[in-house]
Amino acid sequence: DTEVTQTPKHLVMGMTNKKSLKCEQHMGHRAMYWYKQKAKKPPELMFVYSYEKLSINESVPSRFSPECPNSSLLNLHLHALQPEDSALYLCASMEGSLGTDTQYFGPGTRLTVL
Amino acid sequence: GENVEQHPSTLSVQEGDSAVIKCTYSDSASNYFPWYKQELGKRPQLIIDIRSNVGEKKDQRIAVTLNKTAKHFSLHITETQPEDSAVYFCAASNRDDKIIFGKGTRLHILP
Numbered sequence: 001d002t003e004v005t006q007t008p009k010h011l012v013m014g015m016t017n018k019k020s021l022k023c024e025q026h027m028g029h030r031a032m033y034w035y036k037q038k039a040k041k042p043p044e045l046m047f048v049y050s051y052e053k054l055s056i057n058e059s060v061p062s063r064f065s066p067e068c069p070n071s072s073l074l075n076l077h078l079h080a081l082q083p084e085d086s087a088l089y090l091c092a093s094m095e096g097s098l099g100t101d102t103q104y105f106g107p108g109t110r111l112t113v114l
Numbered sequence: 115g116e117n118v119e120q121h122p123s124t125l126s127v128q129e130g131d132s133a134v135i136k137c138t139y140s141d142s143a144s145n146y147f148p149w150y151k152q153e154l155g156k157r158p159q160l161i162i163d164i165r166s167n168v169g170e171k172k173d174q175r176i177a178v179t180l181n182k183t184a185k186h187f188s189l190h191i192t193e194t195q196p197e198d199s200a201v202y203f204c205a206a207s208n209r210d211d212k213i214i215f216g217k218g219t220r221l222h223i224l225p
Contacts, residue, residue, distance in 0.1 A: 031211055040218070041217070041218070042203050042215035042217060042218055043158060043203075043215060045213070048211050048212070055211060056212060090157060090158070094211075097211070102148075102160055105158050105159070106157060107157050108157055
């Protein structure tokens, strides 16, 4: 299995809702990432988990809360989002390090905040 | 921190011609330079990458060159085809887990 999967594909939520995005990989990769991508912009790093521990947090607002329950799963919990948080949220995983291995992206969740 | 500049932002080439996209980076410690292709509504896909101990790498119609002294690297696509139309992102990594992306180049292949 060489895929990173993400659910849901699309999500519409109100500013008072609580929702979660899910990412899964069964490649035994040790690093998992969350990126945010706005239209016509590059992916913007949010969080990195390495061996299930948060290793990078790019000063993301607390309304985004990551969680890594095990080595195959990565969640992003959403609460009290703003319309400007509407974007494509991409998950990625990597086995070793960027110097030697490839980062694989999931298909993304397109989030709309009303 | 690392900063990656990418040019041009838009590029139109006739089908069959070559396309070149150029990037510069600021951190001399960067040692990994991937290129991603992203089609509309799809995920970024790695098309080629190069590491700092190599000056050039080729994969069929795609090649990447790296000049560490000048801190720039380029993507070359030869014999362009309609399916090459997409947004291309260069990137640089100066630490094990973090990639810095360029702003992207929208490539149009004209019939």
